[in-house]
Amino acid sequence: MAQLELDAVRKVFTDDDGSDIVAVDDVTVDIEDGEFLVLVGPSGCGKSTTLRMVAGLETASGGDIRLGGRSIVGQKPQDRDIAMVFQSYALYPHMTSRENMSFGLEESTDMTDEEIDERVQNAAELLDIPELLDRKPAELSGGQQQRVALGRAIVRDPEVFLMDEPLSNLDAKLRSQMRTELQRIQEDLDTTTVYVTHDQTEAMTMGDRIAVLDGGELQQAGTPLECYHRPANRFVAGFIGEPSMNFFDATVRGDRLVADRFEYGLREAAVNDVAGAEGVTLGIRPEDVEVTPGTEPADDNEFATVVDVVEPMGNENAVYLGFGADPTDPFVATVGGMRRVEAGQRVIARFPPDAIHLFDATTGEALHSRSLEDADPAEPRI
């Protein structure tokens, strides 16, 4: 086990017509020994390429990758002491689960057959699959294949686990089950892990830290709650969280924000943060929007809206609200599942001043994040 450092790692692909495509642009992340880092971003953001460079399956065009302090750039994949779990599981179809799992040990170590057997048996017990050891992949369900693929990585006892969307081929229920189990296993083994996913729920729930990538560039690296409550820019704010944060483009006029449909009064702290900026984007998370029945806004943080659509989810309702009678461009608020809200109803939506985020309209940089004063001081949320 060791610390993994990515130092200004770059990957440039040269297209057939000679033009360069930058897939990964100066990504720098340090992954502590035993840490679970989730690389998350939309498809095509370079997260898989980054992982493949760590594995040695792609050659980095620039920068350095260090494992336990020594550079592994230029080393062959088989010399890196890294195990990887693939999205397609990539099991060897002609071998039984046992042979699949012992293959890596046979190839990379000079352990005796007994030692290998013992390792495989232990891993199989950890994953709860001892009875599947003598079956071939074609005789296993997707979830079972997933476990064998994990087992194949675990028996190697490598410095680093790399996982490339390992759960995306599973159905929803199995996926959440495996998510918990993966976390448990990773905690037990305490192996440095880099996990790639496009699913922000996986990122939020599994990672010790998450690194958000977009367009090949690192947007933010931090704990899940940091990324959630203190997003570095508009992209992170919109990507993390489900349903996504609502955004409104606005201009700053003194202590007021003027948007197309409304004007919003800013508190002093926010006014100071946006000083100098002209165009800003106001962001507010759906769960922070307070919805109350009524038609008359009491102050300049409240707006008269009409309910457009309600999506009941049991524990909560996602309510799409439009300003005035015009239902175009609705924004989302979540309210408790027991509350009765119906389409067409007139309600007051309040954006609490301490829950808003403000971003620079051109660069997307965060200018002001929500205050966390209402958080329980005994249990800091970050």
Add this chain to the structure above:
Amino acid sequence: MSDATVDDADATGRTERLGDRLRAELEALDAARVGVYAALFALTAFYLTPIESGLVSAFKTNPAGISSTLPFAPPPLRFFTLEKWRTAITALGRGMVNSALYAVPATIVSALLGSFAAYGLTQADWRARYKAPVLAMLVAGIFIPYQAVLVPLSQFWGAIPLRQLLTPLWVLGVPSAYTGIVELTITHVAYGIPICMVLFRSYYRNLSEEMVEAARLDGATFRRVYRRIVFPVSTPMFAVVLIYQFTQIWNDLLFALILVSTESSPAAPVVLILAGLGESMEGQDFALRMAGAFVAALPTLIVYIMFGEEFADGVAT
């Protein structure tokens, strides 16, 4: 009401139902469908008649049985004989052994080398600019007609002192004509590699890339990945290539004619002996020629049956 009446009524009901079904099926048999079946039947007959004619002819006496019966009619008892099969087996026996001596090793070696080449051209990391010419040359090799290389081929083997190199064999009592068998083996391997490579290449290009990457991350070297993953996984394609190559090599007459040349040679392959079987001054013994053809075709049939299941898998991929 007695039981018998019930049974009768039941039987009547069944007959009616059967009648209904027949009528329905006859109605479904429209002209187009009848046409399709008739055409299929005619085609089947067209393709099977020569084989059937050959098979029945092989059991007829010559010339009485052949000339007095229809070609595709089975032999009447008085013209029936197994004599031709006995003669064919005796005549072709040593040829079959000789053919197997080069067809089996040449098939296996060309399939293996073709598989190596395809693995190197698909999974190894080299620049397309170096890979393309190698691939182009191999593909071009498929399209060189055998006839075009006959003269260079015989000159090539004339220039190589293979007979001297193999002296230890002759000392052991092997007739030195067997140089021809060694030449045939090497020639067929060389000419088989391109087509084998192309067949394997299409298969290896579709191999799961992640599986090969997983094996490399598991610590296997390029060679070990072939040995432990790619080779076992390509069994179906090996079946296809082995059947195809074996049939090609076993049936090839041209190289045998050039490199061994006479059927009287102790090393004469079956195709050379078969060419002269049943020919004489008195005319052709058709029955013997047919029996000989079936005997000579037997090994290719056996190979097909041996690898049939894997062959179906391989063709399906």
